[in-house]
Amino acid sequence: MQFLTTLYHELISFLGIEQLLAMYHTGDYRALLTLKGVLAAVSPVIPFILLLEIVRAILYKKFRIEDYKIPFLIFIGNRVIGRFISIAAIAFCIGLFENFAIFKTEFTWYWLIYGYIVWEFAHFIYHYLAHKVRLFWCLHSTHHAPQSMNLSVGYAHFFLEGPYADVIRTSICILAGVNPPLLFFIMFIDGTWGAFIHIGEGVLRDGRLGFLNRFILTPSHHRVHHARNPLYMDTNFCNLLNIWDRAFGTFQPEDPKVVIEYGVTRKINPNSFWDVYFGEIYYLAKDVAKAPGIVNKILYIFMPPGWSHTGDHKTARIIKKQPSAVSPLPAEG
Ligand SMILES: [Zn+2]
Ligand SMILES: [Zn+2]
Numbered sequence: 590m591q592f593l594t595t596l597y598h599e600l601i602s603f604l605g606i607e608q609l610l611a612m613y614h615t616g617d618y619r620a621l622l623t624l625k626g627v628l629a630a631v632s633p634v635i636p637f638i639l640l641l642e643i644v645r646a647i648l649y650k651k652f653r654i655e656d657y658k659i660p661f662l663i664f665i666g667n668r669v670i671g672r673f674i675s676i677a678a679i680a681f682c683i684g685l686f687e688n689f690a691i692f693k694t695e696f697t698w699y700w701l702i703y704g705y706i707v708w709e710f711a712h713f714i715y716h717y718l719a720h721k722v723r724l725f726w727c728l729h730s731t732h733h734a735p736q737s738m739n740l741s742v743g744y745a746h747f748f749l750e751g752p753y754a755d756v757i758r759t760s761i762c763i764l765a766g767v768n769p770p771l772l773f774f775i776m777f778i779d780g781t782w783g784a785f786i787h788i789g790e791g792v793l794r795d796g797r798l799g800f801l802n803r804f805i806l807t808p809s810h811h812r813v814h815h816a817r818n819p820l821y822m823d824t825n826f827c828n829l830l831n832i833w834d835r836a837f838g839t840f841q842p843e844d845p846k847v848v849i850e851y852g853v854t855r856k857i858n859p860n861s862f863w864d865v866y867f868g869e870i871y872y873l874a875k876d877v878a879k880a881p882g883i884v885n886k887i888l889y890i891f892m893p894p895g896w897s898h899t900g901d902h903k904t905a906r907i908i909k910k911q912p913s914a915v916s917p918l919p920a921e922g
Contacts, residue, residue: 605633635784639740642792651791653737655860660741662862663731675751682759683769690766701774704767705830708775711761713833715754716826720905726894727869728753734865736852738812739789747866782829786811797843806831809843816849819913822905854895854908869894 601607608629612618646652694700719729731747762772786808788796796808806827814825824841827834834840843849855872858864876889885898895904 603636605629605636609633635740635743635781638785638788638792642740642789646791649791656735656737656739657741659860659862659865660735660745663746663866664741664744674749675755678752678755679759682756683763683772686760686763687769689764691764692766694766694768694771696768696771696774700767700771704762704771704775705778706832707762707765707767708758708772708779709827709830710833711758712754712779712828713826713837714761715757716828717837717839718757719750719754720823720826721893722891723873723894723896724890725753727873730853730869730894731866733815733853734857734859734868735815736859737789738787738815738851739791740784740787742815743784743787745865779828786828802842805829806834810841812849812851813841813843815851817852817854818847818850819905819909819911820844820847821849822854822909854903 601610608625612629643652643657646656694704716729719725728747728750732742732745732750735742735745759772762775763769767775786796786806788808790796790812793808796810796812798805798807798809801807802809806825806829810825810831813821816822821841824839825831825834826839831840852859855868857868873889877886880886880889880898888896888898893904893906895907896902
């Protein structure tokens, strides 16, 4: 019985419907007119589309357990520990930097625009470093391991990635004067949109969302980000406003001639929790161990993935420059 109660609470929490249930029990729906109520109503959207995606795949006999198994295991693993560390990291950064903010903002529409542009910049920095610094790639690569796209991929993260991302994003935003309530509101929009852009081709074949593709970052752009095709590698780091990808030259629209191949470039067993979760850390430790001299050992940790002390680099930058990079995939490296 205890097990069933726990399972029930886990399900309610995953679906994000605690507050809606509370409204239903009290019959007081006025809360829906408040910001908190609106947030409560939006929270279940992604989990429900995810369930819809799975049900649809089952009905069309396209459900493959391996598309969901690893993200599900990772979600369970992160459920408690990752969340607590993240909340603690956010609180710590706010306490540390609030007094050093360049100015004070309020919860108004124009500060929301300002806050979102700053947030997106901070997100770009975190995400760019996650791809360009090998140590941070160890935290982020779990999210890039799945070889097909569906909403469960949005839940697949190494448990320390959230805290790492939140330290960078919160610190930059707080220093730039984004006040905590505004920051939390932005985090909510970012989290919801960040989950939605992982919607699979089964539910939404064309991820470009019509004219929106020209103005914001759509599922199509994020599919490109998850691709290991050379043309697509290390592009589209933003989450909702892709202004910073355009500013820093990492913007890449989907090319109908280049079919997306999801996953990472190294050989990986996508059905092994251990390989998906710890594989990159294992290979980094191996490279550090065999590298000659302390300088090379340190360089392995901080240089981009694919960097080699022998000079035979296989970084994304090098792969993209190869003549074969235009269409088919290069040999796995
Ligand atoms: Zn990424
Ligand atoms: Zn993603």
